[in-house]
Amino acid sequence: MASVGKILRRTFLIGSAAIVGGVAFGAYYVSRPAANPLKPAEGETALSPFVLIDQQGVTLFAPRAEMGQGVMTTWAALIAEELDVELDQIRVLHGPAAAAYYNSALVGEGLPNKGYDISDFQHNLGEALGVLGRTLSLQVTGGSTSMKDGFERMREAGATARETLKQAAADRLGVDRSELKTQNGAVIAPDGTRIPYTELAEAAGQIEPPQVELRDPSNWRLLGQNLPRVDVVGKSTGTAEFGIDVRPEGLKFASVRINPKLGGEMKGFDASAAEQMSGVEKVVDLGNGVAVVASNTWLAIQAVEAIDVDWGDAPYPPETDAVFAEIAKAFDASPNSTMRDDGDVDTLPDGATEVTAEYTVPYLAHATMEPMNATALFTGSALELWCGNQAPTLIQIRAANTANLDKEAVEVHTTYLGGGFGRRGELDFGEIATKVAMAIPGVPVQTTWSREEDMRHDYYRPGAMARMRGAVKDGQAVLIDGKVAAQSCTQQAVQRYTGIPGGGPDKVLVEGFFNQPYAVPNYRMSGHIADLDIPVGFWRSVGNSHNGFFHETFMDEMAHAAGRDPLEFRLELAKAEHAPSAGCLQAVKEMSGWTGETPDGVGRGVAMTYSFGTPVAQVIEVVDEDGTIRIAKAWIACDVGLALDPGTVEAQMFGGMIYGLSAAVMGEITFSDGEVEQYNFPDYDALRMHTAPVTEVKILETNHHLGGVGEPGTPPSMPALGNALFDLTGERARTLPLINQFNLLV
Amino acid sequence: MATDLKINGNQHQIDLPDDVPLLWVLRDEVGLTGTKFGCGVAACGACTVHIDGEAVRSCQVALSDVWGDVTTIEGIGTPDAMTAIQQAWVDHQVAQCGYCQSGQIMQAAALLAENPAPSDTEIDDAMQGNLCRCGTYPRIRAAIHDAASKLKEA
Numbered sequence: 038m039a040s041v042g043k044i045l046r047r048t049f050l051i052g053s054a055a056i057v058g059g060v061a062f063g064a065y066y067v068s069r070p071a072a073n074p075l076k077p078a079e080g081e082t083a084l085s086p087f088v089l090i091d092q093q094g095v096t097l098f099a100p101r102a103e104m105g106q107g108v109m110t111t112w113a114a115l116i117a118e119e120l121d122v123e124l125d126q127i128r129v130l131h132g133p134a135a136a137a138y139y140n141s142a143l144v145g146e147g148l149p150n151k152g153y154d155i156s157d158f159q160h161n162l163g164e165a166l167g168v169l170g171r172t173l174s175l176q177v178t179g180g181s182t183s184m185k186d187g188f189e190r191m192r193e194a195g196a197t198a199r200e201t202l203k204q205a206a207a208d209r210l211g212v213d214r215s216e217l218k219t220q221n222g223a224v225i226a227p228d229g230t231r232i233p234y235t236e237l238a239e240a241a242g243q244i245e246p247p248q249v250e251l252r253d254p255s256n257w258r259l260l261g262q263n264l265p266r267v268d269v270v271g272k273s274t275g276t277a278e279f280g281i282d283v284r285p286e287g288l289k290f291a292s293v294r295i296n297p298k299l300g301g302e303m304k305g306f307d308a309s310a311a312e313q314m315s316g317v318e319k320v321v322d323l324g325n326g327v328a329v330v331a332s333n334t335w336l337a338i339q340a341v342e343a344i345d346v347d348w349g350d351a352p353y354p355p356e357t358d359a360v361f362a363e364i365a366k367a368f369d370a371s372p373n374s375t376m377r378d379d380g381d382v383d384t385l386p387d388g389a390t391e392v393t394a395e396y397t398v399p400y401l402a403h404a405t406m407e408p409m410n411a412t413a414l415f416t417g418s419a420l421e422l423w424c425g426n427q428a429p430t431l432i433q434i435r436a437a438n439t440a441n442l443d444k445e446a447v448e449v450h451t452t453y454l455g456g457g458f459g460r461r462g463e464l465d466f467g468e469i470a471t472k473v474a475m476a477i478p479g480v481p482v483q484t485t486w487s488r489e490e491d492m493r494h495d496y497y498r499p500g501a502m503a504r505m506r507g508a509v510k511d512g513q514a515v516l517i518d519g520k521v522a523a524q525s526c527t528q529q530a531v532q533r534y535t536g537i538p539g540g541g542p543d544k545v546l547v548e549g550f551f552n553q554p555y556a557v558p559n560y561r562m563s564g565h566i567a568d569l570d571i572p573v574g575f576w577r578s579v580g581n582s583h584n585g586f587f588h589e590t591f592m593d594e595m596a597h598a599a600g601r602d603p604l605e606f607r608l609e610l611a612k613a614e615h616a617p618s619a620g621c622l623q624a625v626k627e628m629s630g631w632t633g634e635t636p637d638g639v640g641r642g643v644a645m646t647y648s649f650g651t652p653v654a655q656v657i658e659v660v661d662e663d664g665t666i667r668i669a670k671a672w673i674a675c676d677v678g679l680a681l682d683p684g685t686v687e688a689q690m691f692g693g694m695i696y697g698l699s700a701a702v703m704g705e706i707t708f709s710d711g712e713v714e715q716y717n718f719p720d721y722d723a724l725r726m727h728t729a730p731v732t733e734v735k736i737l738e739t740n741h742h743l744g745g746v747g748e749p750g751t752p753p754s755m756p757a758l759g760n761a762l763f764d765l766t767g768e769r770a771r772t773l774p775l776i777n778q779f780n781l782l783v
Numbered sequence: 784m785a786t787d788l789k790i791n792g793n794q795h796q797i798d799l800p801d802d803v804p805l806l807w808v809l810r811d812e813v814g815l816t817g818t819k820f821g822c823g824v825a826a827c828g829a830c831t832v833h834i835d836g837e838a839v840r841s842c843q844v845a846l847s848d849v850w851g852d853v854t855t856i857e858g859i860g861t862p863d864a865m866t867a868i869q870q871a872w873v874d875h876q877v878a879q880c881g882y883c884q885s886g887q888i889m890q891a892a893a894l895l896a897e898n899p900a901p902s903d904t905e906i907d908d909a910m911q912g913n914l915c916r917c918g919t920y921p922r923i924r925a926a927i928h929d930a931a932s933k934l935k936e937a
Contacts, residue, residue: 273873
């Protein structure tokens with residue numbers, strides 16, 4: 038961690054700015070500060086504020102979207118740790134859309150290295166490249182980057198605020214700053230007198246912040262503990278405000294239908310029936326779809342469904358089989374990338390046994406619990422937009438372009454997210470709400486999608502195929518030669534966000550494929566991009582979500598061909614390449630009491646995926662109960678380097694696994710006549726209380742770098758389950774979802 | 784024609800068509816947004832409320848069919864005065880995104896009213912209609928057991 042700290046201290050200065058009646062503290066990039074979204078008084082230093090203190094109290098800004106991952110709480114704790122405030126006595130807010138809140142870790146993730154073998158030089162380069170995030174206004178919550186991004190910056194913001202407040206107190210008392218202490222939101226004078234921060238804030242705003250040293254982790258009060266989530270009371274009483282809950286004065290309600298042949302045009306529509314329906318106020322032509330504004334959401338949904346629309350065709354093959362035929366075609370073209378090419382895969386080593394397999398996984402929907410929605414108020418010269426979103430600056434720009442306004446004329450309010458999983462990093466729901474609001478200037482309108490509209494208009498996890506060839510000799514893997522083919526989420530997203538076609542090697546397509554920590558001497562992994570126009574996007578763990586299944590199912594097939602125990606086979610290869618990954622395998626082996634043997638009617642599978650800087654190993658146990666197979670137990674071990682809040686890490690590991698298992702068991706988006714065939718939860722369901730396994734999670738902290746936690750739990754779950762089913766039944770799972778092949782309890 | 788509804792102890796006159804589901808009456812007319820829209824087809828449980836103490840999916844109950852007193856998440860407790868089950872949800876840090884939790888809590892409250900000491904299987908049976916995409920199930924289970932024992936002591 039020391040090297041990271043050093044480069045960050047060189048790169049960032051910590052500043053303070055006087056605000057009316059108080060002070061704001063934060064970090065800014067040395068060469069060109071981003072404008073302060075909290076509007077300091079004119080002539081003051083612009084900085085990105087994370088701490089704001091005025092007479093009313095202490096407010097911390099956690100400008101990452103809270104979509105359940107606990108980021109508000111942990112970001113606040115990073116600040117509070119150094120500032121000496123208690124989490125239950127402060128306010129934590131999302132903060133407005135602003136370039137100052139850029140995500141430095143996200144851009145660093147794009148470097149073409151494996152991650153686990155990263156040198157300090159490369160790691161520092163990644164951190165330095167992170168400043169590009171500001172240039173690109175990447176205020177994004179995604180890529181499991183929040184803690185990597187905030188770990189140093191937030192603590193420095195807290196420490197700077199503390200020392201500046203102490204200096205203000207020292208000036209007032211006529212003593213040296215070193216004689217003062219801080220505790221629970223106050224500076225403590227040598228005689229024990231408490232001076233609350235709120236009383237010192239105004240004076241602190243006039244002081245140049247001193248240099249600070251971060252506290253040694255051995256002295257942490259909050260970090261490393263299970264902290265009470267700042268959002269938990271609101272979310273247990275129905276008072277937490279999601280996008281769908283905002284109720285500005287005079288609110289109208291709308292619903293929308295976009296061409297179900299995704300990307301197709303709208304040739305025309307007849308809304309005469311809808312216009313006669315109760316409560317309908319306006320029908321809005323969106324160009325590629327229609328919306329109805331009404332006096333409540335249900336009336337709007339009924340009316341929008343009553344519109345007779347003539348839809349144009351989809352710009353992709355209309356049936357699932359033809360879509361996958363197109364994906365398979367990508368194998369014939371030269372690869373988009375070969376990010377691993379070790380040894381010689383073209384020559385089968387003497388005496389080695391060749392293993393081949395082909396795998397297919399379907400398109401998947403995000404299916405957040407809260408359907409897509411946004412609320413907008415357009416006045417002609419300005420736009421206010423309320424929504425749960427993972428990218429406020431991007432949605433601000435999109436709304437501004439839609440309404441033909443300057444970015445500054447668009448105010449984005451980020452609410453809690455009723456699930457994100459990557460879906461709320463898209464901008465469509467904000468754009469549609471903007472268009473609807475523009476049809477009724479001066480009136481706030483909430484545009485809510487029906488579940489069916491949400492399910493059938495996603496940016497889907499791309500369907501993907503893999504062709505794997507490997508070789509084993511003397512019980513060891515000696516060769517892996519893999520090809521994955523799928524649409525490129527990255528290229529499509531770059532086009533969507535910037536209007537410029539994306540290009541170049543797509544690391545996301547092959548993440549979890551080329552960068553797995555196994556010592557195999559001949560190892561080549563390539564990515565092939567399928568040329569299709571189905572809307573695809575970032576689904577929890579992204580490329581790892583299919584590559585984890587491909588890689589780890591194939592590892593199992595190779596272990597089987599080598600006559601080895603699949604856990605021992607992996608452990609041996611991981612030990613020689615990456616100790617933290619081997620540690621995770623060792624941990625699940627011990628936790629599960631893995632012997633390689635299971636009683637009749639019980640099957641066990643193992644898998645390990647290194648993603649977002651965190652290796653995660655899982656063992657899953659299935660049981661045959663009178664012909665129905667139930668996922669009974671699971672063991673998860675992860676190495677996150679440093680667990681800032683172990684309770685949150687555990688919840689994310691389990692939740693990530695459940696999200697993956699849900700997809701593995703029953704998740705499947707298919708196409709017919711160019712339309713998605715799944716409408717709602719009955720045909721796109723997920724694991725529930727009775728189908729979720731009893732699970733034990735172990736958090737290891739030997740990894741050299743701080744790893745992500747929101748996504749890495751997802752990839753190994755799918756192969757671990759498939760491998761367990763092989764152990765139980767002798768049938769290999771090479772295609773998802775598994776419900777099509779096995780009689781799983783749902 | 785206005786329909787009379789008693790919601791959380793308060794009388795309301797609702798001037799909406801008979802077939803508007805209770806869910807949307809609560810959310811868009813009365814302004815009680817704690818009850819959530821998830822699917823509209825009784826497949827996720829996010830809209831669960833009580834009618835005369837019974838857990839129902841409010842997206843499937845037409846305004847004219849509401850047969851008794853309605854209780855929503857706002858009616859069982861508030862941030863300053865949480866009911867035992869809400870306190871158990873806080874103590875076990877159940878919520879992640881939190882969107883489904885109003886429905887989960889209302890379903891669990893109805894379960895505990897009927898069965899003060901449910902087994903794991905009984906919890907499975909009662910709660911499997913309530914979907915959670917974050918996967919908070921283990922903590923929901925723990926919170927229900929905890930609330931059950933606290934209610935027994937009380």
